Amino acid sequence: MKFSRQRQQILDYVKSVKTHPTAETVYKKVRDDNPNISLGTVYRNLDKLSEEGLITRIKIANQKDRFDGDVIPHSHAICEKCGKVIDIYTCNLDSIDKFVENNIQCKVLSHDIIFNVICPKCNKDGEE
Amino acid sequence: MKFSRQRQQILDYVKSVKTHPTAETVYKKVRDDNPNISLGTVYRNLDKLSEEGLITRIKIANQKDRFDGDVIPHSHAICEKCGKVIDIYTCNLDSIDKFVENNIQCKVLSHDIIFNVICPKCNKDGEE
DNA sequence: CTCGATGCAAATAATTTGCACTGAT
DNA sequence: ATCAGTGCAAATTATTTGCATCGAG
Numbered sequence: 001m002k003f004s005r006q007r008q009q010i011l012d013y014v015k016s017v018k019t020h021p022t023a024e025t026v027y028k029k030v031r032d033d034n035p036n037i038s039l040g041t042v043y044r045n046l047d048k049l050s051e052e053g054l055i056t057r058i059k060i061a062n063q064k065d066r067f068d069g070d071v072i073p074h075s076h077a078i079c080e081k082c083g084k085v086i087d088i089y090t091c092n093l094d095s096i097d098k099f100v101e102n103n104i105q106c107k108v109l110s111h112d113i114i115f116n117v118i119c120p121k122c123n124k125d126g127e128e
Numbered sequence: 129m130k131f132s133r134q135r136q137q138i139l140d141y142v143k144s145v146k147t148h149p150t151a152e153t154v155y156k157k158v159r160d161d162n163p164n165i166s167l168g169t170v171y172r173n174l175d176k177l178s179e180e181g182l183i184t185r186i187k188i189a190n191q192k193d194r195f196d197g198d199v200i201p202h203s204h205a206i207c208e209k210c211g212k213v214i215d216i217y218t219c220n221l222d223s224i225d226k227f228v229e230n231n232i233q234c235k236v237l238s239h240d241i242i243f244n245v246i247c248p249k250c251n252k253d254g255e256e
Numbered sequence: 257c258t259c260g261a262t263g264c265a266a267a268t269a270a271t272t273t274g275c276a277c278t279g280a281t
Numbered sequence: 282a283t284c285a286g287t288g289c290a291a292a293t294t295a296t297t298t299g300c301a302t303c304g305a306g
Contacts, residue, residue, distance in 0.1 A: 001260095002259095002260060002261065002304090002305055002306070003305080003306095004260090004261055004262075004304075004305070005304095005305095006261080006262070007261080022295095023295085023296080024295085036262090036263075037262085037263085038262070038263045038264065038265095039263095039296090040262080040263070040264075040265090040296090040297075040298080041261075041262055041263070043295090043296060043297070044261080044262085044297090045261090047297095048261095059189030059190055060189065061187030061188065061189050061193075061240055062187055062193070064294090064295065064296095065189075065190075065295090065296090077228060077232060077234060077236070079234070080237060086232055086234065088228055088231060088232060090231055093224070096221070096224075097243070100205060100216055100243050100245070103216060103218055104205060104214055104216060104245075105248050106205060106207070106214065106243075106245035106246060106247055106248060106251075107245060107246040107251055108205070108243050108244070108245050109208060109244045109245060109246065110243075110244045111241055111242065111243045111244060112189055112240075112241070112242050112244070113239055113240070113241040113242075114239065114240050114241075115225070115228050115234075115236050115238075115239045116236070116237045116238045116239060116240070117228070117232075117234035117235060117236050117237060118234060118235040118237065119234055120233050120234065123234075123235055129285090130279090130280055130281070130284095130285055130286065131280080132279075132280070132285085132286055132287075133279090133280095134286080134287070135286080150270095151270085151271080152270085164287090164288075165287085165288085166287070166288045166289065167271090167288095168271090168272075168273080168287080168288070168289075168290090169286075169287055169288070171270090171271060171272070172272090172286080172287085173286090175272095176286095192269090192270065192271095193270090193271095
């Protein structure tokens with residue numbers, strides 16, 4: 001894979017943050033360094049980089065896709081109040097895939113799971 | 129809630145099938161009985177009926193939403209080859225919500241999980 | 257040098273919305 | 282009679298694509 005200046009900037013940015021940015025956010029941030037970059041290029045690169053396994057795409061139903069520089073397998077929770085995405089590393093769901101395989105006689109390739117939560121901060125705010 | 133002719137037709141159709149139709153499919157089917165119904169009305173009613181808990185919305189990342197007349201809590205698998213949606217009734221994930229609550233100190237409201245599978249039929253076809 | 261990558265703008269896909277009218281309660 | 286619901290068309294949102302040009306290997 002060629003590493004154009006744009007591709008490198010996009011990869012560096014996604015790898016440098018823990019905020020799970022959307023394509024639009026990546027675009028705005030990379031534009032600080034490279035004002036000529038186009039949104040189409042950002043989309044094409046985020047596609048390519050996640051296909052190649054250098055970053056992870058987080059697909060959340062009815063929301064913009066987000067991207068994660070962390071490629072270690074893990075799940076995500078999203079706060080329904082503030083929208084923050086929270087990493088969940090310790091929840092191993094492999095056994096559930098096995099269960100489903102036996103249950104519906106299907107080969108399970110993967111699963112997409114998102115936990116809809118209220119984060120500690122928003123929970124506290126709600127109590128006031 | 130008022131039950132207009134359109135709302136009743138949409139509800140009846142979704143309740144009558146096990147195919148997890150999209151809004152567009154519902155629109156096409158209901159139009160057989162009521163050629164004047166509009167797509168906007170179908171979207172508005174599917175929204176309303178799922179908010180009211182009379183039907184279930186199935187949110188699949190990067191795909192059209194689907195709707196399920198079955199309101200008993202259950203999960204779904206989607207075949208990556210033929211796109212068929214398969215119901216999974218016996219897989220209880222409540223304990224996982226509890227696990228996540230303890231793990232990230234969040235209140236877990238719900239989760240959205242989709243299993244990406246190859247269904248038995250497509251698996252067989254692939255072997256030929 | 258070559259072909260994959262880019263910038264730009266237009267296109268697409270799914271869904272939502274404004275508005276005047278209609279019909280269920 | 283009222284106001285939620287409707288049909289229609291235009292708007293919106295997120296993303297993708299065509300095309301001429303550019304630049305990394």
